[in-house]
Amino acid sequence: MRKLKITEMGRMNVEEFRASKKMPLIVVLDDVRSMYNVGSVFRTADAFRVEAIYLCGITAQPPHPEIHKTALGAEDTVDWKHFPTALDAVAYLKEKGYIIYSIEQCEESTMLNELDLSTLNAQSAGYAIILGNEVKGVHQEVVDASDDCIEIPQFGTKHSLNVSTTAGTVIWEFAKQLMIH
Amino acid sequence: MRKLKITEMGRMNVEEFRASKKMPLIVVLDDVRSMYNVGSVFRTADAFRVEAIYLCGITAQPPHPEIHKTALGAEDTVDWKHFPTALDAVAYLKEKGYIIYSIEQCEESTMLNELDLSTLNAQSAGYAIILGNEVKGVHQEVVDASDDCIEIPQFGTKHSLNVSTTAGTVIWEFAKQLMIH
Numbered sequence: 001m002r003k004l005k006i007t008e009m010g011r012m013n014v015e016e017f018r019a020s021k022k023m024p025l026i027v028v029l030d031d032v033r034s035m036y037n038v039g040s041v042f043r044t045a046d047a048f049r050v051e052a053i054y055l056c057g058i059t060a061q062p063p064h065p066e067i068h069k070t071a072l073g074a075e076d077t078v079d080w081k082h083f084p085t086a087l088d089a090v091a092y093l094k095e096k097g098y099i100i101y102s103i104e105q106c107e108e109s110t111m112l113n114e115l116d117l118s119t120l121n122a123q124s125a126g127y128a129i130i131l132g133n134e135v136k137g138v139h140q141e142v143v144d145a146s147d148d149c150i151e152i153p154q155f156g157t158k159h160s161l162n163v164s165t166t167a168g169t170v171i172w173e174f175a176k177q178l179m180i181h
Numbered sequence: 182m183r184k185l186k187i188t189e190m191g192r193m194n195v196e197e198f199r200a201s202k203k204m205p206l207i208v209v210l211d212d213v214r215s216m217y218n219v220g221s222v223f224r225t226a227d228a229f230r231v232e233a234i235y236l237c238g239i240t241a242q243p244p245h246p247e248i249h250k251t252a253l254g255a256e257d258t259v260d261w262k263h264f265p266t267a268l269d270a271v272a273y274l275k276e277k278g279y280i281i282y283s284i285e286q287c288e289e290s291t292m293l294n295e296l297d298l299s300t301l302n303a304q305s306a307g308y309a310i311i312l313g314n315e316v317k318g319v320h321q322e323v324v325d326a327s328d329d330c331i332e333i334p335q336f337g338t339k340h341s342l343n344v345s346t347t348a349g350t351v352i353w354e355f356a357k358q359l360m361i362h
Contacts, residue, residue, distance in 0.1 A: 001287040001330050003321055006340050009286060017338050036217060044346055046337035070343060077338050105190060106182040112353075113361050140184055149182050152353070153361060156227035157198050157258050159187050161349065162251060165225055168346035169353045172293075172333070180294050180334060 017077045022051040023179050024126030026098065027171065030086035030142055031057040031133040032163055039070030040164035041131070046074035048175040051126065053078055054093075056086040070164075086130060086142045094145075097125035102138045102146040103170055105160075109151035112170060117177045127174065131167055198258045203232040204360050205307030207279065208352065211267035211323055212238040212314040213344055220251030221345035222312070227255035229356040232307065234259055235274075237267040251345075267311060267323045275326075278306035283319045283327040284351055286341075290332035293351060298358045308355065312348055 012020060027050055032038055038060055045053055055061050061082055062068070062075035083089040093100055099120060101110075117127070130146065132138035137160070143149060152161060152169060161169070193201060208231055213219055219241055226234055236242050242263055243249070243256035264270040274281055280301060282291075298308070311327065313319030318341070324330060333342060333350060342350070 001285075001289060001324055001327075003318065003324055004286045004288065009335075009340055011335075011340060012338050014338060020336075040343045040346055043339055044342055046339050047333075047335040047342055049336045072339060074337070074339055104182075105185045107185065108182060113357050137184065143182055143184055146182075152228075154192075154228040155201075155230045155360065156255070157193050157195060158224055158227050158253060158255055159190055159192060161228055162221045162224060162345065164343065164346055165221055165349035168342065168350050172350045172353070176294050179336065 014077055020049060022049045023175060025050050025174050025178065026052050026054060026093065026126065026128040027167065028054040028086055028089050028128055028130040029056060029059045030130055030138050032059045032131065033134050035060050035064060035066035036070050037163040039067040041167045042071035042074040042078050044168045044171055045078045048171050048179060050078060050171065053080040054083055054089045055080055056083045056089050086139065087145060090142060090145045093128045098128045099124045100128045100130065100146045101148050101150045102130045102143045103166060104138050104143055104149045105151045106143060106149040109149040112150055112152045112173055115150060115173055129170055131163055134163055195258055201230060203230045204356060206231050206355050206359065207233050207235060207274065207307065207309040208348065209235040209267055209270050209309055209311040210237060210240045211311055211319050213240045213312065214315050216241050216245060216247035217251050218344040220248040222348045223252035223255040223259050225349045225352055226259045229352050229360060231259060231352065234261040235264055235270045236261055237264045237270050267320065268326060271323060271326045274309045279309045280305045281309045281327045282329050282331045283311045283324045284347060285319050285324055285330045286332045287324060287330040290330040293331055293333045293354055296331060296354055310351055312344055315344055
């Protein structure tokens with residue numbers, strides 16, 4: 001099979017991206033330390049036309065050369081906003097009518113393979129997912145303010161996946177249900 | 182909802198991991214340059230109990246502090262082997278009876294959301310996925326030697342996702358079909 005050339009991939013330019021319909025999903029980063037992870041989430045958010053990224057607490061903001069290294073320009077296409085804390089972002093999103101999921105391993109989390117958005121309230125403005133710090137995860141009080149937790153089932157020795165891997169996997173599941181029909 | 186403590190996650194120790202049944206999936210890295218990506222793929226492979234990782238060409242091998250930074254010990258649990266080129270790995274896998282997918286954007290690729298392993302030859306030893314270099318992707322001759330290409334549909338301005346994000350998303354789809362029932 002022949003690999004496609006970049007010109008054959010039919011990608012949008014920045015203006016087309018800005019004008020395009022987005023997936024109703026907002027990605028909230030709660031004290032994410034690594035700019036590699038921030039950049040990578042921007043790149044994934046561009047690929048799946050995520051509505052916006054909310055950068056909270058210590059999470060670095062563009063423009064920054066370390067974010068650019070993995071975002072490769074996606075930090076200029078995807079909308080973003082900064083909030084002092086993820087709790088502030090959650091309050092803002094609740095007022096706007098978003099359904100909010102912390103991505104965490106909790107008592108009675110919803111497993112990612114069981115996520116079914118078709119049964120949810122059609123009145124919602126959209127969805128938000130919250131990804132936490134590389135070591136500490138999402139703050140407990142942010143989990144408490146969320147509507148539910150989504151957990152990626154894991155079968156090995158380590159306690160968690162990398163933040164950018166987690167973001168990619170979860171955003172992909174939302175994209176399958178909200179973008180790809 | 183209460184976040185689980187690490188001790189409540191019920192993870193395996195290294196000996197239990199080694200003795201456990203693995204998912205019949207081998208991840209082949211073809212000239213992957215970034216040790217961050219290599220380490221992250223090890224960590225994802227641990228989480229989903231991937232059979233092995235084949236490190237080909239210039240892809241770095243453990244032990245290495247830069248791989249350890251993102252693998253966090255998963256380089257000691259997941260089996261791995263080095264091959265001079267990905268073509269050598271493909272020849273070895275074909276002889277063993279694996280079905281081989283390049284993860285690439287090709288003419289007539291199978292879209293990841295359409296991947297259906299239930300219809301495939303039950304006689305196969307398992308599956309292999311090949312992830313390529315950060316800039317050049319999988320070599321065309323490696324694509325030619327594969328049984329099929331799997332492509333992640335993308336809707337933004339950038340041409341591809343990060344290697345570790347791609348690996349996580351694709352391994353997750355295999356895990357849903359092979360591990361989680």
